[in-house]
Amino acid sequence: MKFIHAADLHLDTPFLGLRTAPEALWQQIYAATFTAFAKIVDAALAQQVDFVCLVGDLYDRAERSIQAQLFLQKQLQRLATAQIPVYLSYGNHDYVADAAAELPLPPNTHIFPSAGTTYHLTTKDGQTVALSGFSYAQRWVEKDMTAQFPVKTTADFQIGLLHGSQSGVASQHAVYAPFSVAELNQKHYDYWALGHIHQHQILQAEPPIVYAGNPQGRNPNEAGARGYYLVRQHGQQLQPEFQEVAPIQWQTCAVSVAGAVRLTTIINAIEQAVANFKQPQALLLQVTLTDAEQLSAALLQRITNGELLGYLQKQPLAQPWRWIYALKAQVAAGSRFNQLDQSNWQASAQAVFNAHNIAQVARPLTQPDFLMAALRQADLPATLQAQVLNLLQESAGTGEADAD
Template sequence: MKFIHAADLHLDTPFLGLRTAPAALWQQIYEATFTAFAKIVDAAIAEQVDFVCLVGDLYDHVERSIQAQLFLQKQLQRLATAAIPVYLSYGNHDYVADSAAELPLPDNAHVFPSNGATFNLTTKDGQKVALSGFSYAQRWVETDMTPQFPVKTTADFQIGLLHGSQSGVASAHAVYAPFSLAELNQKHYDYWALGHIHQQQILQSQPPIVYAGNPQGRNPNEAGPRGYYLVSQQGQRLLPEFRPVATIEWLTCSVSVAGAVRLTTIINTIEQALAKLKQPQALLLQVVLTDAEQLSPTLLQRIESGELLSYLQKQPLTQPWRWIYALTAQVTATPNFNQLDQTYWQASAQQIFTTANIGQVAQPLSQPEFLATELRQADLPATLQAQVLNLLRENKALAGDDDAD
C-alpha cells in the first residue's frame, strides 16, 4: 500500500508585498500554489498510489474563487482518470459555508462532513483501509474533536485526517481543534495525517503522527523546502517520506560587508553571494548585510533608504530567478557617541524594543493578517533597534561629529 498525505494547499493565495517583482517572476509567484498541487498530482499518478489524503485548507478563503475551484476540479479529475480516490477535509480557511456555491467534485473525491465520518476502501493488493476525519463547519473550531474519531476495529490500516493544533505547544498559528498525542494514540490508528501547521514535521515516528506542512511557502515565515509526504507500507508499519514540490522558496541570505568603503563593493559582494546559491527553484531573498557597523553613515543611509534595494531589483534576472524582496543592514555594535552612555543605551534599548511594546504601539496596524504576522516575527525587536542605531549614527554625522564612524 502507498498513499500521499498533503495539506494546506491554500490555492489562489495572494503573495503580499511582492508587487514590484518583474512581470515574468510575478506570474510564477501567482501560479506557485497551483503548480505545487499539480506536482503532487503528477507524483500520485507516477507512483500509482492507492489514494490521496488532503487535510484541510485546500482553498485560501471560504469564498473560493472560481479559478481555484476549477483548478481543484481538474486535478481531482486527473486522479479519477488514473483510478486514484481522494479523501479530503475542509479546515478553518475553507470551512463548509455554502456547498451550493461550490463546483461539483469528481466521484473519486470523498469529502468528510462536519460531524465526522469513516470511509473504507480495499487497495489493489487487498488491504482493507479505513479513513476517519471531519471538516470544519465554521472558522473557529476550538473544541477537541478527537472524540469524534472511532477506535480502530477490523481494518488492516486505519488513518486519521485531522486539521488542528497540538495542545500546549506554542505556535504562530491560531489554536484550532486541539489534540494531544496521548489522545491520538488511544485510537490505535496506523497513521495520523495532520493539517493546519504549515511546517512539515513528524510529531511521532511510530505510529506516525505527521504534519505535511503547506506545499508552497507564501511569505518569509514559511521559508525552506515545502511539499508533501509519500507514505509506504513496510510490513505492518507505514513510513512517511517527505517530497518537496515548491517552485519558489523563501530564503534569508547573510552577506558580510566588513571593510567595504564603496557602494560598488557592497553590490559585488551581494552578487557573488547570490551566485553561490545552488537551489534549483526560484528564490525570494531577504539579504542581511552583517558587520554593517563598519560602514560609513552615507553608505548606511543609502541602504536604509531603499536606494540600494531598488537598484538591485532592477537588474536583469537570470534562471533560476533570485529576487531580493528585502535588504537590511545589521549593526551589532553600539554607537560611539560622546554624550551617550553605552550601558544606559543598552539597558534602555532592551526595555523599549520588546515584543509587547511594539505590539502596543502598532496595535492599530495589526488588523490585516499579513501585518499581524510581520509584527509577531521574533527578530522584529532586534531589527528595529538596529535601524534606530543607524539613524542615530547618521544624525550624529550630519551634526558634524568626528566620532560618528
C-alpha cells in the same frame, strides 16, 4: 499499499507585497500554489498510489475564487480518470461553505462532513483501509475534536485526518482543534495525517503522526523546502517519506559588509552570496547586511532609504530566478544610532510629539475628564519623545533596522 498525504494547499494565495517583481517572475509566484499541487497529482499518477489524503485549507480563503475551484476540479479529475480516490477535509481557511455555490468535485472525491465520518476502501492488493476525519463547520474550531475519531476496529489499516494544533506547543499558527499525541495513540491508528501547521514534521515515528506542512511557502516565515509525504507500507507499518514540490522558496541571506568603503564592494558581496544558492527553484531572498555600523553615513543611507534595493531589483534576472524582496542593514547595539542618527531622531520626535499633534490625535478620547487632564500635562510631549528614542535604541540594539 501506498498513498499521498498533503495539506494546506492554500490555492490562490495572493502573495501580498510581491507585485513589484518582474512580470514573468510575478506570474510564477502567483501560480506557485497551483503548480505545487499539480506536481503532487503528477506524483500520485506516476506512483500509482492507492489514494490521496488532503487535510484542510485547500483554499486560501473561504470565498473560493472560481479560478481556484476550476483548478482543483481539474486536478481531482485527473486522479478520477486514473481511478485514484481522494479523501479531503476542509480547515479553518476554507471551512464548509454553501454547496450550492460551489463547483462539483469528481465522484472519486470523498469530503468529510463537519460531524465527522469514516470512509472505507479496499486497495488493489486487497488491503482494507478505514479513513476517519472531519471538516470545519466554521472559521473557529477551538475544542478538542479527537472524540469524533472512533477507535480502530477490524480494518487492516486505519488513518486519521486531523487539521489542528498540538496542545501546549508554541506555534506561529492559531490554536485550532487541539489534540495531544497521547490522545491520538489511544485510537490505535496506523497513521495520523495532520494539517494546519505549515512546517513538515514527524511528531511520532511509530505509529506515524505527521504534519505534511504546506506544498508552497506563502511568506518569509515559511522558508525552506515544502512538499508532501509519500507513505508506503512495509509489513504492518506505514512509513512516510518527504517529497519536495514547491516551485519557489523563501530564503534568508546574511552578508558581511565589514571594511566596505565603496558601494560596488557591497554590491559584489551581495551578488556573490546570492550566487552561492544552488537550489533549482526560484528564490525569494531577504538579505541582511551585517557589520553595517562600519559603513560611512552616505553608504548606510543608500541602504536604509531603499536606493540599493531598487538598484538590485532592476538588474536582469538569470534562471533560476533569485529575487531580493528585502534588504536591511544590521548594526551593533546603539553604535550607529548614537553616532549618526540621534540628532535626526530627536528633531523628528520633537516635531511629531508636540502638544498640538497630541491634542489632534487624542481628540476622540478627551471626553472623559480624567483623560483630558492626563493629555494636557505639560510634560507629556517630552515623555513621549523619550519613550520613542528608547524604543529606537532598543531596536538598534537588536539589529531590527526596519522595525515599525
